Amino acid sequence: MPTVSVNTHFPGYEIIGELGRSNARVLKARHLATGDLVAIKHFTVNTDADTLRRFRLESQLMTDIQHPNVVRVREVQLDMPMPFIVMEWVEGGNLRTLLGEQGYLDVSNTIRLGLQMAEAFKAIHTRDIIHRDIKPENILFRPLPSGELHFLLTDFGVARLREQSQTMTGQSLMTYEYASPEQFDNPRGVDEATDYYSLGVVLYECLSGRVPFSMSDSAGIATFMGHVLRTQPPALLLPSGQYVPPSLDEILESTLVKNPSERLRDANELIFLLRQANLEQLQTNRPAERQVRTSSRTMAAPVQMRQPVTPAVPIPDYEPERRSNGWAIGLAFFIVTLLIGLAILYKNYQDKANHKKAQIVADSTLTVPDSAYTDTMAEDTTEASSGYLIENPTDSTATESIPESVPEPPASTSSVSDSSKAVVDSTKSSN
Structure with a gap:
């Protein structure tokens, strides 16, 4: 593409070529001082001083935001004949181009898109910046080496210039299919809830390949606005027949609520539901055997699934018996x-x-001989004292051989001597 220099309107930049044109013209350029590639978006609408002042303040806030899911604003020039904004160059393209090539996104990439846009909302809404024009043209993507897509939000605050132009020229530049119901009634009084409604429309389109309400399906703007304000979105039908996680279906219902006060409008809640949807999606993609094993051991609360799930196989009952038998064997x-x-x-x-x-x-x-000797000594003592025979307790044999007799009065000396001899003889016989 030939290089075109338009330094009259964009001093300090070398214009390489035109990237697109709708309500604004987008140019690819190179910053002369640094050599960086940039994207320049300039507007041809007429605006009043008050609108330019508000847009300048909001754009200045955008230059301070450094976030991986937000396209960095490098420079804002509103005092030029054609006001323009200089942004970082993002190779890849925008979501509109991607949908035009593929027709829709798969569930995994749609969940990834929602997560990254929720992070972008946290970055801008905490600074009181409302985008007001969330649509595929304002979501850029960058392919990563892993094959995944990295999404970035761009074109902040441009809707304010367009809203003012409607009052001055009588021609609306609003993107009707992505506008929230409150934008038709009071476009200047909207808050962050309008961005969540528009994101819900984008997610719906990514999954089904079409927006919930289309201008081509209506007889005119009045009929279209009636559908947006009073009709519930049609049931989501995926052209690929993919399974829609229940949490993702809940996100679409919560973000497309008509009343902004009842709409999902919290980034942390949106991130939680999207991560839950991602887990549900991963579970359905696992083999049936692993799904059963996981469900039988998971302690968390079960997820309500729309598709029938194979019943979990109970843990065999023999494991407790094995433990009890081992204990009994050990005790025995x-x-x-x-x-x-x-x-x-x-x-x-x-x-x-x-x-x-x-x-x-x-x-x-x-000790028997000693006891016999002792008995003899005892016998002599007895003879000296009383003259009666003392029965030997230790010699049971001698006691049994001597018949029991009644004691008699002491006799002559010759009789005593005979008894003594008898005792001695008994002792010898024991030996």
């Missing part, structure tokens, strides 16, 4: 070991007792 092993130990201790105790008893018997046998 412990008891058997304890009994064996007690038996060994008892046997050792019996062996020691028998050994001690054997020692005692041997000792008593050896």
Whole structure:
């Protein structure tokens, strides 16, 4: 494309070519001082001083925003014959071009688009900046090395210039299919809820390939506005027959609510629902076997699915029995070991007792002669004192051989001597 220089209207920039033209003209240019490629958008509408002042303040805020999902505004020139804005160059194109080539986006890319636009809303709405013109032409994309698409929001505050031009020229420049119901009644009094409605229309179009309400389907602007204000959007039909996660369907219903006070208008809530939709989408894409295994072990609350899900296979009942049998076996092993130990201790105790008893018997046998001698000594003592015979307690044999007799009075000396001899003889017989 030949290089065209229009330094009269855009000083400091070399114009490379024209990228597109609608309500504004978009040019590809190079910044002469840095060599950076930029996109210049200039307007041909007439505006009053008050509108230019508000737009200048809002554009100045845009130059301070550094966000990966927001196209950076490098320069704002509103005092030129043709006011223009200089933005960073984004290779790839816009969402309108992508939809024209493919017809629609798959569910995964639509969820990605919603997440990144929600992040962009957090960046601009916290600064009280309302976009007012969310549509595929104002959403750019950049292809990543991974094959995924990175989306960026552009053209902030341009709708204010267009709203003012409607009052001055009598010609509306509003993008009707993406405008919220409140924009038809009070375009200057809208808040961030209008951006969420327009994003809902974009998501609806990405999935189905068409907007909920189209100007071509209506007899005129009055009929179209009646549909937007009072008719519920048609049921979502995906041309590819893809499964729509319930959370994504809930987002479309919540963002396309007619009343802005009842509409989903919180970026964090939108991000939560989109992430939930992503999980639901991943679950449906898993093999059936992995889905069943996951559902049987998941502790989180179940997700309500519209499509039938294969029932989960229960965990086999033999696992608890295996644990209980192992415990019983361990207890039995412990008891058997304890009994064996007690038996060994008892046997050792019996062996020691028998050994001690054997020692005692041997000792008593050896002391028999001594006891006999002791009995003799006792006999002599008895003779000296009383003259009666004393029965020997240790010599059981001698006691049994001597018959029991009644004691008699002491006799002569010769009789005593005979008894003593008898005792001695008994002792010898024991030996």
